[in-house]
Amino acid sequence: DAVERGEYRHYMQKEIFEQPRAVSDTLEARINAQGVLPNIFGVNGDELLAKVKGLHIIACGTSYHAGMVAKYWIEEYARLPVSVEVASEYRYREAVVPEGTLFIAISQSGETADTLAAMRESRRRGYLGTLAICNVPESSVVREADLKLMTRAGPEIGVASTKAFTTQLSALALLTLHLAKQRGLDTARYNDLCAQLLHMPRSIDDALKLEPQIIELAERFVHRHHALFLGRGAHYPVALEGSLKLKEISYIHAEAYPAGELKHGPLALVDEDMPVIAVAPNGPLLDKLKSNLQEVRARGGELIVFADTTAHIDGNATRGVILRIDAGGEFIAPAVFTVPLQLLAYHVAVLRGTDVDQPRNLAKSVTVE
Ligand code: G6P
Numbered sequence: 001d002a003v004e005r006g007e008y009r010h011y012m013q014k015e016i017f018e019q020p021r022a023v024s025d026t027l028e029a030r031i032n033a034q035g036v037l038p039n040i041f042g043v044n045g046d047e048l049l050a051k052v053k054g055l056h057i058i059a060c061g062t063s064y065h066a067g068m069v070a071k072y073w074i075e076e077y078a079r080l081p082v083s084v085e086v087a088s089e090y091r092y093r094e095a096v097v098p099e100g101t102l103f104i105a106i107s108q109s110g111e112t113a114d115t116l117a118a119m120r121e122s123r124r125r126g127y128l129g130t131l132a133i134c135n136v137p138e139s140s141v142v143r144e145a146d147l148k149l150m151t152r153a154g155p156e157i158g159v160a161s162t163k164a165f166t167t168q169l170s171a172l173a174l175l176t177l178h179l180a181k182q183r184g185l186d187t188a189r190y191n192d193l194c195a196q197l198l199h200m201p202r203s204i205d206d207a208l209k210l211e212p213q214i215i216e217l218a219e220r221f222v223h224r225h226h227a228l229f230l231g232r233g234a235h236y237p238v239a240l241e242g243s244l245k246l247k248e249i250s251y252i253h254a255e256a257y258p259a260g261e262l263k264h265g266p267l268a269l270v271d272e273d274m275p276v277i278a279v280a281p282n283g284p285l286l287d288k289l290k291s292n293l294q295e296v297r298a299r300g301g302e303l304i305v306f307a308d309t310t311a312h313i314d315g316n317a318t319r320g321v322i323l324r325i326d327a328g329g330e331f332i333a334p335a336v337f338t339v340p341l342q343l344l345a346y347h348v349a350v351l352r353g354t355d356v357d358q359p360r361n362l363a364k365s366v367t368v369e
Contacts, residue, residue, distance in 0.1 A: 071083070097125045
């Protein structure tokens with residue numbers, strides 16, 4: 001194999017541990033303490049972005065989850081409307097494109113058939129322009145886009161995407177900051193968000209140190225058939241990504257819900273056989289999430305909570321496990337909280353003895369429709 005596994009048992013584990021480097025490579029020469037540098041999206045990129053009135057993000061799989069996080073970020077900090085859609089849905093419907101909308105395709109490979117077809121279709125639909133966020137410079141998606149921002153994850157071999165996701169989030173965070181500054185985000189707030197982003201590699205590095213605890217935790221899942229992931233706000237897509245990782249490589253049926261939807265259905269499934277994994281970073285929604293967790297506990301569900309080091313969550317009261325993470329700030333928390341979920345899926349799959357890097361029925365790049 002051209003890419004070595006080195007000391008790691010699987011490519012996926014190696015790629016999980018490469019994330020601090022992959023993220024810092026993606027940020028390199030694009031942002032410094034003063035802010036995002038000019039024209040990182042290509043020639044005349046800043047001019048085009050200044051005209052943007054809204055964004056449509058299109059992607060598949062894990063890349064789609066990155067797009068969902070970006071919606072929360074861009075709407076909050078740049079105050080621009082964002083819609084996110086899976087490419088296979090977008091391309092077959094008559095989407096309405098408001099004037100001044102930027103089309104964004106997110107793809108690790110740049111060759112996913114539906115994403116590429118969606119991008120080609122977008123040409124007929126009157127967008128302001130197209131932006132590709134991609135990991136492969138010579139790919140079709142990159143070649144056909146007006147603007148591009150490359151993730152610099154390096155080759156990703158494991159079918160289950162890991163470092164592609166966190167580098168996509170890094171690229172989308174740069175886009176968010178760029179748009180936010182152009183649209184007059186308060187300087188102190190902008191500086192704080194830049195500092196958080198620059199700190200992301202170190203926060204991810206810290207999160208990786210949870211591996212021994214996660215190996216222990218993985219034992220609880222080996223004989224399970226189902227799992228439920230909960231998150232709120234920008235951590236709902238993180239819950240989706242955690243559940244996708246688990247189902248892809250361990251073949252355990254997993255679902256993700258925005259925690260507020262719990263009582264509209266999934267609560268009926270909660271009993272002692274259904275572990276519930278909650279992503280609980282600090283933020284205005286923490287108290288709401290805690291009351292969702294009470295609902296799980298009251299039904300005898302086993303809770304596994306990933307919480308900020310400073311979050312006030314009573315360990316005994318969860319009747320489960322709390323793992324503490326220092327997210328390094330609310331903005332970058334979705335990227336940091338994803339890491340332990342990747343590790344959890346990985347170690348559950350290892351214990352179950354599945355083919356981690358090449359899970360059954362799945363392909364790394366889906367170039368057929
Ligand atoms: C496949 C892969 C996923 C990936 C998705 C989108 O399903 O198994 O890991 O997220 O395609 O791929 P892309 O290359 O477009 O990001």
